[in-house]
Every structure is written in C-alpha cells, then in structure tokens.
Amino acid sequence: PLRPSLHCPVAASLKALFMSCGRTYGSRRLHAALNSEGVRVGRYRVRRLMREHRLRPVWKRKFVHTTNSKHDLPIASNLLARQFDPPAVNQAWVADITYIRTRRGWLYLAAVMDLYSRKIVGWAMAPNMPAELVCSALQMAIAQR
Template structure:
C-alpha cells in the first residue's frame, strides 16, 4: 500500500498545485538588541501633522506564503495617511527599510525638518539608515522599548492591510504576495480607501487637497 502522503503529493502535482509549508504562528520583525544609538521619542503619541511631509511613520510586518515568510516595510505620511514608500523582500536586512525610505524621498521630495518615527529595530537604528536620514535633513524619532502604541497609526495600517486583504488570501509564492500587496497599496489603499480620520476621503484625495 502506498504512503498516503506520497499519493497526495502526486495528485497535487497532477493538478498543478503545491502544498503550503507550515509556518510558525508569529515571527519577530523588531530586533532592538543592538549597540546602535536610539533616538528619543519626539512624538509622544501626538499623531498629528498640519501638512504632508511633516511626520512620517515607518515599520515592518510579515506575510505568510507557501515559500516562507515575506516581509513588507512601509512609510506612512501622518497628515494624509498615504503610504509614501514601501518595499518587499525575503529578508529583514536594513536594505528593506532603506528601499522604502528611498521611495518615499523620491516621491515626496520632503524639505529638511521632517520627523521620521519608527521602532528601535536594527533596520532603523543602523548607521546606513541614520546616514540616509541625515542626508535629507530628517530628524529621527523612536518608540519606547516594546511599546507598539507609540507607533499606533502604522500598526493600524498593517492591521487594515491584513484584515482587508492578507487574511482573505492564500499566497502560494512570495511573488504572488508581492503582486497582490502592490495592487492593494497602489490600486486601492492610497487612491480609493476612505478614512474616517480624513473625513471619509482617500489618502490621495487628502494629498491633493493639501496641495
């Protein structure tokens, strides 16, 4: 008698399907166990901005796929709630955060004085990231240790992303996740999703009105 597992794998191949690998229930995106400088919390949970490109919030999250975890770094403008920069990678090295930051700078062209708030993770505390902020005249700010409420609007975006999209999908590959997340951010969230905090207009509309 053949092993049921072998038979199941053969049937999946014949149907052009792949089984999903089991993943741990959670993965950690913030590693604050490093020797890099920690910026003070300059926001103090005052999540307001009078215009675009005054306050940016940054964070990372993880997405499960059949090929393993997939990571998303994003930067949110506090005034418009727009995701002004994002990056997706297979690893959590500093480059994922830098890619999102560079996208935000190229898109928004901020003037010096903007506050960039993040957690204490090594991606944001690393010398390469701190240097990138300094070159743009951007002031770093960091949450208190282990306090997710110090970056609540960014956490809210990731919660929205997962409840509205990710939890309704099964991503067999990382590339499939990449395409779907791109479509959500650029095809729906930024241009069309209505926010109660914005008076029920989209981030793109909030940016247009501010201009």
C-alpha cells in the first residue's frame, strides 16, 4: 500500500510531463526531461513517484516487415485464378503466414485452409520464420486429409 504524496510540486510536474509525452516516457526519460526543465530530482525518486501515482508507460507497437517484394526470384503462376469456390473437398488449398505478439516476443503462425470446407487443415507455429514453418503446416494438412 503506497501513499501518493499529494502536495508535491515535483509530482505535479512529473504528471504533467508524463501526460504531455503521450504516456510513453519511462523513469529514465522523465528524469532527463525534468532535469532539462530545471526540476532537480533523482531517477529513483521519479520511479517511486511514478509507482505511487500509477503512471505506467504505454508501449507503441512497432511495425514488423515480413515481406520483401523487391527481388529477382521466380514468381509462381496463379493456378487458382481467383476461383475461390472449388467443386469438392481437397481441390484447392490456400496458405498464409501471420505473426502474433506475445509476452515473449513475436510468434509466427502458418496455416493451410481448404477452400471448399473453409477449415484450417494444417498449421504450424515458431518463434522465427524459417521455410520449415510452411513445410510443417503443409505436412500436417496432407496427413489430416
């Protein structure tokens, strides 16, 4: 049970600065900003005041580039030709890779879907994106169907 110091001019400056930076600064950056504004305060006091006033920085998600379209590698022909309604099961499968942010970092997910039933017939996950990820998803789909 922490008791916030109510009548602290440093806490008021800290709160104002924290809100003006979009709630993204941590104790180190707030400490440096306060000192540059002439408010003399130690970093550990800034950290304690942030904890007392429940000021937690919000992380902005960084965009991760996973596709490199600028290459001279051969491009496979479009066999599906936008015919997304096959006449029977296992006539057309589509696959994709996506990434999911977890507490331990990015997790890559490869999935294979049967277009007739619209069901995922194979999938694989990995912390990185090797070629085996897609191969594992395809092998699971073949084994399932």
